[in-house]
Amino acid sequence: MRGCLRGVGESSRLLYTLAAGEQPAVVVGVHHGEADNTFTLTPAGEKLDALASGEISSRLLNSGSLLKGGSWRLVGKVHPDLGQVVAVGLGKPSGVQDEENIDMDRESVRKAAAAGVRAVTDLGLKEVQIENFGDCEAAGEGATLANWAFDRFKAEKKPRPAVTPLDSFTEEWLNGVRLGSAQNFARDLMECPANHLTPTLFVAEVIQQMKGLPVNIEARDQSWAEKMGMGSFLSVSRGSSEPPMFLEMSFLNGVKDADPIVLVGKGVTFDTGGISIKPSAKMDKMRADMGGAATVTATLKAVAEAALPVNLIVLVPLTENMPGGRATKPGDVVTAMNGKTIQVDNTDAEGRLILADALTYADKFNPRCVLDVATLTGAMMVALGTGATGVFSTSSKDFDVLSAAGRKTGDRVWRMPLWQHYTQQMKKSPLADLNNISLTPGGGACTAAAFLKEFTSCKNWMHLDIAGVMENEGAVSYMGSGMSGRPTRTLFQFVKDLQ
Ligand code: BES
Ligand code: ZN
Ligand code: ZN
DSSP states (O other): OEEEOOOOOOOOSBSSOOOOOSSOEEEEEEEEOSSTTEEEEOHHHHHHHHHTTTHHHHHHHTTOSOOOBTOEEEEEOOSTTSOOEEEEEEESOOOEETTTTEEHHHHHHHHHHHHHHHHHHHTTOSEEEEOOTTOHHHHHHHHHHHTOOOOTTOSSOOOOOEEEESSOOOHHHHHHHHHHHHHHHHHHHHHSOGGGOOHHHHHHHHHHHTTTSSOEEEEEOHHHHHHHTOHHHHHHHTTOSSOOEEEEEEEEOSSTTOOOEEEEEOEEEEEOOTTSOOOSTTGGGGGGTTHHHHHHHHHHHHHHHTTOSOEEEEEEEEEEEOOOTTOOOTTEEEEOTTSOEEEESOTTOOHHHHHHHHHHHHGGGOOSEEEEEEOOOHHHHHHHTTSOEEEEESOHHHHHHHHHHHHHHSOOEEEEOOOHHHHHHHTOOSSSSEESSOSSSSOHHHHHHHHHHTTOOOSSEEEEEOSTTSEESSSSTTTOSEEOOTTHHHHHHHHHHOO
16 A cells, blocks of 8 residues: 655544453554655555554554654554554665665665564553564564663663564564574673673673573683683783683584684773772763673674584683782783783773783684684774774675675674784883884774784684763664674674575
């Protein structure tokens, strides 16, 4: 059914008052038409409209303004067999945009599904059936991501409607829900207050979450790290009373003995800056300085649930960065697992210190590729803001796979330089082989990446700096505010697509 809006009067969101109904609410999509002020219902919408003798389209026609992409309107009860009908806007079909490196149609579906869940939540309804808007997977993702809140420590919980697909539980819908849930798991870990998610508690939580999945988990303690010679990692944990941990997890479901993909995640469960202490404003956000650990762990969970035919290893060095009496002091020199010495001129540049040893350790798996993910530098936030994860890669081929993954998920990446220019800046240390900070101003994300490069022998290595995308304050409309769990879905897609 096509329609052209008549008067563009003051439109009200609630066209019809709610009556208590037994049936679940139903969400259907509305596209902008080619001509101004025209709209088209999706095929699922048309079907219900026919059932309701055109009542859906006629109510929309009479409702005044056009429904914008990502917004919703209550159509109300239109048929005794249907619950409350909610219409959501899909905008104009716009396809894949090369310049933007994004599939706008998939994004529109995520936004529409999210709007449907928001509508039903705001209306206080308990159950909702969402149509697939032509893309079951994206619909499942959007609906799941919108249906999240971190209210573990609140007496009053946010109501979360039960969401089901309008037609059937297709493989794609379930995959979308799985991906959305994995990202929500990463968000839970990131939001969790640091006193409730120490390195020890992180390990306990992960063991709990992986229960029933064929994932092998080894949780190593400080004495193991000492034996491995991880002097760089351990230099960070010295200032804290909480013992460090090193998680090694594997899901081996690919060709036997095929070189594994290794993901490494920065697991600083709280970053005070150490002796180079941070200012107190917004320091609480540093509870999410284990965003790398959270997203790689969530990726592993989704990969295991989906039983992808891959060999995947996930390494997570876990520690607090605190200014205790035994803490590393600026100017201290430590020795990393690969034998290189590091002058720690700034204890707040701790992420690279823990990743250095984890990257060296990753070499022992003879990996197909190594990706590390870290909330590493404020400079990354300055460079790209919340638009994309910054990626430094020694392999153009693998980067292209990651970039295509981001195009599909809408959680994009952008390539950054990994040049000797920056490496040289990190080698200017009066006391050691490397300095943990550059003494030349600017390019902080690039010098951090150049530092990490000194600790991997893998030919296909990528470093993902996720500091800019750590938090969502409205940039991704289908997610709501809070820690983002980005780029979990892109990592999953990369693992799936990599040959
Ligand atoms: N965890 C921070 C980086 C960060 C900042 C992540 C803001 C997310 C939001 C990291 O450990 C850090 O403090 N980096 C320093 C490095 C500097 C001392 C060279 C920074 O970016 O200021
Ligand atoms: Zn820091
Ligand atoms: Zn940090």
